[in-house]
């Protein structure tokens with residue numbers, strides 16, 4: 001059924017020099033630019049119940065994840081993690097970080113507004129102010145400057161479609177590596193103009209990045225919890241540069257994604273962990289599909305980062321323009337129900353075509369819960385209940401384990 005048109009979104013082409021693309025948005029998909037939200041609720045929750053990063057709030061599953069994830073890439077990961085750790089340390093304020101944010105500002109004439117240079121450097125970039133609601137509680141001091149330059153860098157198409165697989169894992173890590181170099185160059189550029197700048201790495205985020213990207217008009221939030229951008233959907237990796245350079249802010253856009261996801265639901269139907277709820281809820285003042293962490297995490301860790309929800313998304317596979325044109329012309333979701341879009345394999349489980357899902361035992365989803373120190377106490381309580389007061393040496397071991405966690409503090413460098 002042909003749909004009435006609400007509006008058309010015009011965005012720059014995929015590569016520098018490509019013509020602009022025009023994305024039609026059907027009348028029944030029109031909602032609001034960005035994401036529906038209640039600013040009063042957003043402010044209340046961020047003040048009274050500040051968000052914390054998963055790498056701190058869910059630190060109990062970190063050691064489990066490191067022990068469980070594929071060992072095929074240990075060497076590759078080590079080479080990958082080292083430079084990223086330097087960026088994380090830079091943000092956290094350790095002086096040996098490469099992206100340390102307090103480089104001394106140079107004085108001199110700024111012939112060109114830095115936004116122009118930023119846009120030349122980051123074709124897929126958007127610019128937005130950093131608000132305190134967008135920092136994780138444990139990392140409030142990380143973002144030292146008020147403006148965020150958002151970079152969504154496209155991940156290799158072919159490698160990604162093979163996922164979950166070693167190839168899709170490599171595609172993910174390689175994108176971060178290229179992106180990191182781009183961000184460091186951006187910082188060099190801004191510093192050469194006399195400003196401060198720092199990189200916020202994608203491997204240990206200083207806040208929830210996606211709201212910034214949505215607010216800068218680079219896409220909208222999909223039901224899969226990812227940024228759906230016009231050219232490659234969620235097949236991208238996100239990093240930030242924050243700076244005190246005076247920049248012109250971009251604006252959020254209504255691409256029709258907020259309502260399209262309710263029509264599409266492919267990721268909801270195909271998620272191996274059944275982790276994506278079918279309906280949106282109001283969560284912390286924002287209307288969205290709220291992922292169930294405990295159903296996703298074991299699948300992600302066991303199967304190369306999973307990302308089935310990225311791979312089966314028609315916006316990722318075909319691009320937003322063809323998908324939205326198809327919807328306006330037919331009222332249908334391009335590729336939905338086809339093997340081409342919906343089929344995937346899981347190592348050791350086999351192939352799952354459209355309509356088929358893998359089964360997992362209940363044990364599969366039983367992973368350590370909450371913070372590492374809290375989990376140690378939980379286990380200790382279970383031990384007391386089961387066998388009574390432990391021996392002195394066991395008590396000392398327990399105290400040492402807790403001490404080790406406390407001494408480690410809120411570091412998140414060995415993140416799985």
Ligand code: SF4
Pocket residue numbers: 270271272273274275276291295296297299300305306307308309310
């Ligand atoms: S990563 Fe996998 S398990 Fe997690 S939400 Fe996506 S499809 Fe589901």
Ligand code: SF4
Pocket residue numbers: 222223224225228260261262264265266267268309312313314315
């Ligand atoms: S698969 Fe469909 S429902 Fe899921 S994020 Fe993509 S467009 Fe939205």
